[in-house]
Amino acid sequence: MPVWIGLLARKGSESELMTNLKPVDVAIIGGGWTGLLMAKEITAKTPLSVTVFERGGPRKTSDYAVTMDELDHNIRMRMMQNTAEETITHRHSTKNMAVPVRQYGSFNPGTGVGGAGEHWGGASFRYLPDIFTLRTHLTQKHGPAKLSADLAVQDWGVTYDELEPLYWKSEQLMGISGKAGNLRGKKIDGGNVFEGPRQQEYPTPPLKRSYASSMFEDAVLKLGYHPYPTPAANLSETYKNPDGITRAGCAYCGHCQRYGCMVGAKAQPTNTLMPVLATRKNFQLRTGSWVRRIVHKDGRATGIQFTDASGEEFFQPAATVLLASFTLNNTRLLALSKIGAPYDPIARTGTLGRNLTHQVSVNTRVFFDKPLNAFMGAGSLGARISDFDGDVGLTGAEDGLLRVGMIAVGSNGEGPIGSFGTMPQGVSKSNWGADWKKASLAWKDRSASIGMAGEHMAYRQNYMDLDPTYTDKFGDPLLRFTLDWTDHEYKQREFAAQIQARIAREMGAKFDEGKPSRARYNVINYQSTHIQGGAIMGLSPETSVVNRYLQHWNMPNLFVIGASAFPHNAAPNPTLTVLALTYWAADAMIGRYFKHPEALA
Amino acid sequence: MKRREFLTIPRAALGGTLLYTLAGEAFRVQAQDGNVKVPLRFFTAEEARIVSAACARIFPSDASGPGATEAGVVIFIDRQLAGPYGRDKYRYTKGPFVESFPEHGYQAKENPRETYRAGIKTLGDFAALPPAEQDARLVAIEQSHFFQLLRTHTIEGMFCDPMHGGNAGLIGWQLIGYPGPQMSYRNEIDKHFGQPYRPKPASLQQIMGRPGQPWEDEKD
Numbered sequence: 001m002p003v004w005i006g007l008l009a010r011k012g013s014e015s016e017l018m019t020n021l022k023p024v025d026v027a028i029i030g031g032g033w034t035g036l037l038m039a040k041e042i043t044a045k046t047p048l049s050v051t052v053f054e055r056g057g058p059r060k061t062s063d064y065a066v067t068m069d070e071l072d073h074n075i076r077m078r079m080m081q082n083t084a085e086e087t088i089t090h091r092h093s094t095k096n097m098a099v100p101v102r103q104y105g106s107f108n109p110g111t112g113v114g115g116a117g118e119h120w121g122g123a124s125f126r127y128l129p130d131i132f133t134l135r136t137h138l139t140q141k142h143g144p145a146k147l148s149a150d151l152a153v154q155d156w157g158v159t160y161d162e163l164e165p166l167y168w169k170s171e172q173l174m175g176i177s178g179k180a181g182n183l184r185g186k187k188i189d190g191g192n193v194f195e196g197p198r199q200q201e202y203p204t205p206p207l208k209r210s211y212a213s214s215m216f217e218d219a220v221l222k223l224g225y226h227p228y229p230t231p232a233a234n235l236s237e238t239y240k241n242p243d244g245i246t247r248a249g250c251a252y253c254g255h256c257q258r259y260g261c262m263v264g265a266k267a268q269p270t271n272t273l274m275p276v277l278a279t280r281k282n283f284q285l286r287t288g289s290w291v292r293r294i295v296h297k298d299g300r301a302t303g304i305q306f307t308d309a310s311g312e313e314f315f316q317p318a319a320t321v322l323l324a325s326f327t328l329n330n331t332r333l334l335a336l337s338k339i340g341a342p343y344d345p346i347a348r349t350g351t352l353g354r355n356l357t358h359q360v361s362v363n364t365r366v367f368f369d370k371p372l373n374a375f376m377g378a379g380s381l382g383a384r385i386s387d388f389d390g391d392v393g394l395t396g397a398e399d400g401l402l403r404v405g406m407i408a409v410g411s412n413g414e415g416p417i418g419s420f421g422t423m424p425q426g427v428s429k430s431n432w433g434a435d436w437k438k439a440s441l442a443w444k445d446r447s448a449s450i451g452m453a454g455e456h457m458a459y460r461q462n463y464m465d466l467d468p469t470y471t472d473k474f475g476d477p478l479l480r481f482t483l484d485w486t487d488h489e490y491k492q493r494e495f496a497a498q499i500q501a502r503i504a505r506e507m508g509a510k511f512d513e514g515k516p517s518r519a520r521y522n523v524i525n526y527q528s529t530h531i532q533g534g535a536i537m538g539l540s541p542e543t544s545v546v547n548r549y550l551q552h553w554n555m556p557n558l559f560v561i562g563a564s565a566f567p568h569n570a571a572p573n574p575t576l577t578v579l580a581l582t583y584w585a586a587d588a589m590i591g592r593y594f595k596h597p598e599a600l601a
Numbered sequence: 602m603k604r605r606e607f608l609t610i611p612r613a614a615l616g617g618t619l620l621y622t623l624a625g626e627a628f629r630v631q632a633q634d635g636n637v638k639v640p641l642r643f644f645t646a647e648e649a650r651i652v653s654a655a656c657a658r659i660f661p662s663d664a665s666g667p668g669a670t671e672a673g674v675v676i677f678i679d680r681q682l683a684g685p686y687g688r689d690k691y692r693y694t695k696g697p698f699v700e701s702f703p704e705h706g707y708q709a710k711e712n713p714r715e716t717y718r719a720g721i722k723t724l725g726d727f728a729a730l731p732p733a734e735q736d737a738r739l740v741a742i743e744q745s746h747f748f749q750l751l752r753t754h755t756i757e758g759m760f761c762d763p764m765h766g767g768n769a770g771l772i773g774w775q776l777i778g779y780p781g782p783q784m785s786y787r788n789e790i791d792k793h794f795g796q797p798y799r800p801k802p803a804s805l806q807q808i809m810g811r812p813g814q815p816w817e818d819e820k821d
Contacts, residue, residue, distance in 0.1 A: 066813045068782035068805060071761040076686060078816055083693045090705065099701040099708055102693040208791040251785035370795035375779055376786040411790075416760035416779040432659040432752050433736065441665055444777050445797075470695060522704040 018305065018313045024284075027304050027318035028052045029291045029333065030325030032115025033575065034561040034582045036273040037173075038322055040243075041586035043280040046594060050283050051316070053306055055290040056081075056112030059270050064260035070415035074258045077104050079119045081111040086472040088328060090523050092484040093461065094345065100470050100478065106522060107358070107529040108258070109326050113287060114269035116326065116529055117575070121257035121379030121412065122233035122266050124176045125572030126167050126580075128390045129160035129196040134457075134568060138402060141391070150486075152355055152458040154567040157539045157548030157601075160196045163580045166587075168200055170579035171231075174267035175239035175247065178202040178231030192228045194386040207236045207250065210411035211372050212448040213383035219506035225385040230408065232380035233267040233575075243276045254413020256379030266379060289314075292474065294321055294337040294558065301558045307474070320589075320597065323535075323560045324582075330564035331464045331534030332479040340535075340545055340554055343463050345482070351545045353464040355533035356483055357569040360405060360454030362493040362516045364500035366509035367424050371445045377413035384408030388499060389571050390455070401491045405454030405571035407499055414445075422447050425512045450503055452496035453528070458568040459486060464534045484521045530574050532566035537581075547601035549588035550581065556599045561585055607638040608649040608675065639676055642683030643714065648721050649675050652751070654728040658735050659755045666776045674758030677767030678717075681754065684817025687714045713750060720747025762805045764815045774802040782808060 026042060028035045031054030039050045072078040083103055091098035110116030130137045134153045170176075180201045181191025206229035209217070217227040234250040241247075250265040264271040277283050288309035295302050295315065303317035323330050334340055334352055341350035387393045388404040421431065423443035428436040467480035493516040504511040538544025541553035550565055552558040561582055563574045570577070588600055641649055653675040662668035669675075681687055689712035698710045711719070723742060727735060742748045758767030760774065762782070768774060774781060780800040789798060805813045 066805060066809045066811060068808075069762050069764075069813055069815070071757055071765055072816045075757065076691075076816060082691050084689070084691050087693045092702070092704075097699065097701075099699055099705050100693045100695070102706065102708060103691075210790055211794040214794065249787070251787050252790040253783065253785060255782060371797045373789075373793055373798045376790045376798075381790075416774060416777060417757050420756055420760055420777065432739075432755075434661050434663055434665070437660060437663070437668070438665045441777065469697065520702065520704050524704065524706040 018315050021314055021316045023303070023317040023319070024049045024051045025318070026050045026320045026322060027316055028322040028324055029294075029304060030054065030115065030323070030329070031056075031113045031269070031285060031287070032110065032324070032326070033117040033269050033273075034578060035322065035324035036114075036269045036277060037579060037582045038324055038561060038586055039283055040273050040276055040280075041583070042590065043277070043283045045590045047282060048594065051318075052283075052285045053289040053291050053304065053316070054113055054285065054287050056115075056287065058287050059113045059118060059260065060274070061260070061262065061264045061271050064262040067259060068253065068255040068262070070417050073119075073255070074415050074418060077108060077258070079110060079112070079258065079260065080104055081109040084473070086478065088479045088481055089467045089470050090481040090483065090521075092482075092520055094482060098467055098469075098480045098482070101523045104526075106525060106527045107531055108526070109328060109529065113274065113285070114260075117269045118260045119258050120233075120266075120529070120575060121573070123380040123573040124171065124174060124178075124231045124233045124576040126195060126198075127160070127570040127572060127577050128194070130390055131568075131570045132156045132159050132163070142402070150460040152460050152568075154355070154458075154536070154538055154543060156567055157537055157544075158581070158584060163577075163584060164196070164199065166580040166583040167576060168198070169583050170576050172203050172242055173579065174233045174272060175203045175235050175241055176231050176233055176576070177204040177207055177236035179206050179229060181226070181228055189226070190228060192386050193226050194389060194392050202231065204236050204239050207232050207234065207378060207381050208252070209383070210377060210381055212374070212409050212411050213381070215448075215507050216409040216450070216503065217383045219503050220385050222506055223502060225387045227383045227385055230380045230382045230384055230410070232378065234261075234378040234380055235265045235267075241272070245272055245275055247271060250378045252376050252378050252381065252413075254375050254377045254415075256377070257412055291333065292336070292476065294323065294333060294339060296337065296339060296555060296558075299555060301555055320557045320559070320594075323558065324562060327531045327534055327562060327564040328464075328479055330560050330562055332466070334535060334545070334560070335466050335479075336476055339552065339558070342465055345461050345463055348460065351536070351541070351543065353534050355458035355536045355567050356462045356464050356481060357456040357458050357532045357566070358483065358521075359528040359530045359569060360456045360485075360489045360492050361452055361527050362454070362496050362500070363449045363451045364497060364504055364511050365422065365424075365447055365449050366504045366507060366511045367443065367447045368509055369446070372448060374411065374414040374419065374445055374448065375416070377411035379412055380410075381412065382408055382410035388496070398495065399491070400488065401495055402488065403455040403457060404492055404495055405452045407450065407452050407496060407503070409448055409450050411448075420444065424510055450500045452493070452500070453571050453573070454489070454492045454496060455571045456569040457488065458533060485518075490516075490518045528573070530563070530569060532563045532569045532574065535560040535564040536567045537565040538567060547599070549593075549600045550585040551588075551593070551600050557597055559585055559589065606641045606644065606646045606649075608641055608644070608646060608653070608679075609636050609638050611636055641679050643687060644675075644679050644682070648717075649679065650728045651721050651724050652678060652717070654735065655724065655739060655751060656755045656758070658732065658739055659752055660759055667772050669755050669759060671769065672759050672767050672773050673769040674755050674767050676769075677758030677761060677765050678754045680766045680815075680817045681757075682714050682717060685819050685821075686817065688712050707746060709746070716747050716750060720745065720751070723747070762813065764804065764806060764813050765817065771802045771804060781805070784808060
């Protein structure tokens with residue numbers, strides 16, 4: 001029955017015609033890892049009706065059969081969110097005007113069923129225990145006077161010990177391939193000896209070793225470090241998870257990150273969650289449904305308003321709303337819906353949008369006189385050391401350097417377009433023409449990259465809000481990033497580059513020496529799709545948007561799920577922690593909230 | 602309706618299986634006197650000659666191996682420009698358009714089609730010039746957005762899957778020893794350390810037994 005609702009009132013029209021749908025118990029915004037995992041948990045343990053709203057299209061494993069194409073996927077970003085419809089804007093500081101990220105980009109948000117969980121690389125780490133209590137940890141270690149007034153890291157309100165069983169559930173869900181380095185406190189060589197204690201060994205053994213990772217491992221062992229295989233959602237062997245879902249082992253085809261997996265070896269929402277959800281009678285998925293607002297009245301969400309693919313607008317009443325899209329849209333939708341006070345970095349008031357973090361990285365390209373056959377690989381195939389993760393490897397003598405990150409080499413599968421022309425600096429004067437071609441051919445398949453995945457701490461001045469100028473396809477304001485690197489991130493890079501140089505020398509590689517540049521934040525060069533913050537979790541409504549159960553402080557029947565809840569970024573890839581937190585919130589919802597739908601904290 | 606333009610190329614200049622490369626429009630290829638006539642989707646014949654000549658300087662055919670001419674790079678670029686990429690279907694193109702820091706990337710309004718159309722004009726009688734003068738003309742525009750696109754697209758056209766119109770006869774992949782999108786390296790990934798492993802290249806269609814769906818063929 002059509003009803004008039006004045007939610008999207010624009011100039012010249014008091015209200016719009018909108019179709020009112022039959023109420024559901026739970027409306028979930030976003031059909032990626034978090035939204036679909038929430039749906040799986042709730043529909044398994046309660047009779048509640050659950051509808052997931054996904055703005056992109058449907059997807060399934062068989063769609064990926066003929067998509068191993070570097071140009072369309074790795075370069076033109078065919079699976080990503082369409083920037084023409086919606087993007088973000090960026091400025092380095094409040095003094096500048098923000099401009100749109102017109103094409104990707106330093107990160108690649110996904111769309112469609114499965115979201116970025118379809119085209120991710122599969123790296124699946126637990127965070128160091130001290131990440132969850134970082135403010136306390138740093139204050140105890142250095143004293144409050146040593147910490148910059150702009151440092152905005154906070155305790156999460158949840159601890160590693162509380163998440164440990166849920167990390168394990170997440171690892172079992174995806175069948176993570178790896179090797180434990182700390183099993184109930186016992187340190188085990190070959191695994192990550194710096195990780196928090198685990199109760200169980202990984203569900204499946206590590207992936208095979210590539211040539212690049214074997215060279216890296218040999219070198220770091222000689223230097224006294226502790227290499228371990230990157231824990232991977234790209235299965236090393238056939239695995240059946242607790243839901244009875246069986247997936248095949250990885251084929252190392254080299255088309256992984258930015259592609260969907262054609263054999264289902266990489267855990268993706270479409271091959272891990274959708275087959276279970278398809279059997280649930282109280283579950284519904286609506287694709288092509290672009291949620292525009294969370295509708296609320298008197299401090300409670302009443303439902304969501306969305307536009308379908310044909311442009312028709314709907315109101316979906318719901319008793320509980322779960323906002324479970326990507327970090328960007330979680331923050332933006334709260335702002336567009338006017339839920340919570342926008343953060344102001346000058347006055348230090350409000351919370352929505354604060355603690356925006358990305359990833360700190362630096363790479364040393366290493367060259368060999370032998371071919372690496374680098375076209376083979378898997379999204380998370382590689383080796384790494386955590387000897388410098390967190391502050392494990394710091395002596396205290398490093399000037400102002402508080403945290404570093406992991407150092408790794410990966411064999412993700414190099415494409416022929418993207419890798420052509422990789423050569424040591426100075427070999428060719430030009431980047432086109434006969435000499436360049438000859439040099440490119442001489443250096444083809446002769447290199448690997450030693451990278452750092454570094455922790456990105458939160459600062460007062462890095463945040464998100466709505467852009468005053470640029471709008472999306474509907475005319476709604478885009479999300480604006482105000483983000484730049486600080487001296488600490490440059491120090492992280494310089495420190496990591498020295499370790500990388502040490503490893504490169506030990507590997508017998510040729511590489512470009514010199515300090516990494518102190519360039520501003522760059523929206524063009526891919527860094528990682530690890531964007532965190534905006535709707536952070538915490539212990540007080542003064543300093544966070546959601547409570548320790550990811551429930552909105554101001555609206556008890558609204559939960560905001562995802563890396564938007566991270567008060568700062570850790571060094572490792574965030575997906576496993578995102579899933580563990582999703583289980584954490586689901587347990588609180590199912591165990592307590594649905595029985596008494598009020599504030600949990 | 603606009604008269605369809607063709608690019609005329611000596612048959613011998615193109616690498617290998619031309620009909621395969623042009624699978625999308627195989628029946629429109631007309632051979633005459635050892636020449637093939639490739640139907641153009643975006644360029645005029647004159648524009649295609651200029652772009653082809655410029656690509657041949659960026660990635661020349663010489664003693665180190667075949668180049669942009671043999672790979673059919675100009676056909677690749679023509680199709681990219683004719684498709685959604687060429688008209689910025691997936692790029693954010695709302696204004697205002699402002700000058701910003703280089704860290705914000707290309708911010709201008711012009712889409713790749715417009716950039717090429719204007720850029721080609723700056724090359725003048727390029728195709729008729731001797732190679733040294735062609736190079737000088739390219740050096741003069743090296744910093745332009747047009748040249749950066751042209752260079753990037755030349756590499757893409759050399760090494761893309763042939764369904765996109767470049768890498769004719771897999772000549773680019775043969776040049777660098779890339780085997781194509783093989784289904785599995787499960788038994789190879791932990792072998793051949795330090796030794797070249799170079800299976801015979803195959804295209805996506807050859808491997809999967811059915812054609813892929815290149816993005817440039819997407820219907821509006």
